[in-house]
Amino acid sequence: MRGVIIGAAAGAGLVVLWRLLREDPVLALARARRRRLPRRIILVRHGESEGNTDVSLYRDKADNLIELTAKGAEQAQAAGRRIRGLLRTGDSVALHVSPFARTLETARRLRDELPDAAVRFCHITPLIREQEFGNLQGDDFATYRAEQQRVGRFFYRFPTGESGSDVYGR
Secondary structure, eight states: HHHHHHHHHHHHHHHHHHHHHHHHHHHHHHHHHHHHSOOOOOOOOOOOBBBHHHHGGTTSSSSGGBOHHHHHHHHHHHHHHHHHHOOOTTTOOOEEEOOOOHHHHHHHHHHHHHGGEEEEEEETTHHHHHOOOOOOOTTTHHHHHHHHHOOOOTOOOOOTTTOHHHHHHH
């Protein structure tokens, strides 16, 4: 009986060894994960915004409420048409968008140019947004910018804002 158990164990071991030699399980897992990745990732920045044409607007309007200009709306539609031209039959599109007004409007106008069947979902996430510099008034920004130069841009955190490292982390 002992010989049968040893023989079975040895036989099972040979099968496992044969499979390992045939394909490394780590490579097999990597290949399986790779098959689930999207075929293409397209990054789109929002169209021209009110803040792009008038930087003084940020004094009176929250950054997240800045909207697209008429030119920005057309740019978003043009991006949608260009992406539509890149799609193959059966391709699906997943949109990942920040909650800022200008990016939501860009996504909506871009999506209007795509076939309905192609758009799988639209995910709104606050993780995709610009660096928060905090509530800086007047000459404070120049003072903090000089301090940032001494400390290093990546690690310096503005008061009530984020460092480059914070942005990288999210």
